[in-house]
Amino acid sequence: MIVYGRNAVREALRGRREVGAVWATDHAARERWLTGVEVMRVGADEVERRAGSDAHQGIVADAADYAYVEAAELLGRSEPLIVALDEVQDPQNLGSIARSAECAGATGLVLPRHRSAAVTPAVCRASSGAVEHLAIARVRNLVDFLAEAKRAGCWAYGTAAEADADYRSPDYRGGVVCVFGSEGRGLRPRVAAACDALISVPLRGRIESLNVGVAVAVLMYGILQQRDALDGNP
Amino acid sequence: MIVYGRNAVREALRGRREVGAVWATDHAARERWLTGVEVMRVGADEVERRAGSDAHQGIVADAADYAYVEAAELLGRSEPLIVALDEVQDPQNLGSIARSAECAGATGLVLPRHRSAAVTPAVCRASSGAVEHLAIARVRNLVDFLAEAKRAGCWAYGTAAEADADYRSPDYRGGVVCVFGSEGRGLRPRVAAACDALISVPLRGRIESLNVGVAVAVLMYGILQQRDALDGNP
Numbered sequence A, B: 001m002i003v004y005g006r007n008a009v010r011e012a013l014r015g016r017r018e019v020g021a022v023w024a025t026d027h028a029a030r031e032r033w034l035t036g037v038e039v040m041r042v043g044a045d046e047v048e049r050r051a052g053s054d055a056h057q058g059i060v061a062d063a064a065d066y067a068y069v070e071a072a073e074l075l076g077r078s079e080p081l082i083v084a085l086d087e088v089q090d091p092q093n094l095g096s097i098a099r100s101a102e103c104a105g106a107t108g109l110v111l112p113r114h115r116s117a118a119v120t121p122a123v124c125r126a127s128s129g130a131v132e133h134l135a136i137a138r139v140r141n142l143v144d145f146l147a148e149a150k151r152a153g154c155w156a157y158g159t160a161a162e163a164d165a166d167y168r169s170p171d172y173r174g175g176v177v178c179v180f181g182s183e184g185r186g187l188r189p190r191v192a193a194a195c196d197a198l199i200s201v202p203l204r205g206r207i208e209s210l211n212v213g214v215a216v217a218v219l220m221y222g223i224l225q226q227r228d229a230l231d232g233n234p
Helices: A007-012 A044-051 A071-077 A091-104 A121-126 A142-150 A188-194 A212-234 B006-014 B043-052 B071-076 B091-106 B123-126 B143-149 B189-193 B212-232
Strands: A003-004 A018-022 A040-041 A059-065 A082-087 A108-112 A134-137 A155-157 A176-181 A199-200 B003-004 B019-024 B037-039 B059-063 B081-086 B108-112 B136-139 B157-158 B176-181 B196-202
Touching: A003 A044, A003 A121, A007 A059, A007 A121, A040 A044, A044 A059, A044 B143, A044 B189, A059 A108, A059 B176, A071 A108, A071 A142, A082 A091, A082 A212, A091 A108, A091 A121, A091 A212, A091 B212, A121 A176, A134 A155, A142 A155, A142 A188, A142 B157, A176 A212, A199 B037, A212 B091, A212 B212, B003 B006, B003 B043, B003 B123, B003 B157, B006 B019, B006 B037, B006 B123, B019 B043, B043 B059, B071 B108, B071 B143, B081 B143, B091 B108, B091 B123, B091 B212, B108 B143, B108 B176, B136 B143, B143 B157, B143 B176, B143 B189, B176 B212
Parallel strands: A018 A040, A082 A108, A082 A176, A108 A134, A155 A176, A155 A199, B019 B037, B081 B108, B081 B176, B108 B136, B157 B176, B157 B196
Antiparallel strands: A003 A059, A018 A059, B003 B059, B019 B059
């Protein structure tokens, strides 16, 4: 699988999968983190041809296929904090969600196998390489996954703009799965019904939605902030 | 000033400035929020020519110049929560910061007059129209503004990846100014020195930075979460 863009290639080199050839322009090849890496110097047109995109920032690499994890592995971790996505199809949104989840220290990300963006080169790029370090699982059916998560002791929270409950009101100790829908459409009714509760990140201004990658970060950091406060003041 | 893109035009129509002519393709003109608005039906090429960008989503409007507010007005509000930017030059980043700040309910945004992105059509688009509702001030000199804010009773917090203090440790009651630098370069030393304290949003994964719009949202919501908790448990 091709990986392009500075951060995407850098994190692939630091990450779990094997990286083969790297092609870069003279300018991009000067990056300090490429020290010790064998780089083929080529023109920008050759990088673009190999990347299949003009968002390559002068560098492209040939890496092993992206390695997904098993959803059961995520559920087996201690007090997992899992982000699950319901039909998020936009690669930019999936990338920014992955970046937010990785930075916040989420246990992992769960994507449905169908009608959802997968980890493509565009997603690697949009995530700034976060997908290389984040555990990502694909599941056949999101509703079944939520049932499995609940059997494993997790609470499932769906995020919905119209939910009455503020994201700060639940007690997030223990295992947690937070489900986000696509921008615009939100959660499908069957998915919302499979959650233990619906929560929202309150909008205190006049526009109607946060970017979904931003909403993921606010919720993840908010949960961790609350867990820390509860641990500190039992 | 030209405004293009669905959310940008919608919020301009709902916002403070006067909107003159609106041009839209047949498809874009069907939006429900355009009911009652006089729209000139034109082809996509005409919309693109007027927008000067291909990110127009089929709609462009002619609006009055963007109306900035005075920084002193922001400082005069009760317990203001102000975001100040140090040389953030990327319109996408400024747009996403404005969107995050507006959604979180920040009092306003302060931009230096020089070496900083201003509110351009690209910023209106990238902010999803949030700039129409957010109070934005331009200042001659950011260090002078921080001194003025401190005289007005605010605490100034600079965000820096290398700061030891976690963003959750200060007591944010009272007036607060949070200063963010550009992605990559961070705060200039003179600006960092003008802050009362430096704080960071902890990265719990392996990649090195949150998107700056995401960092703004995490900090704003975190401050409000803490203020609410402190008010609830005095």
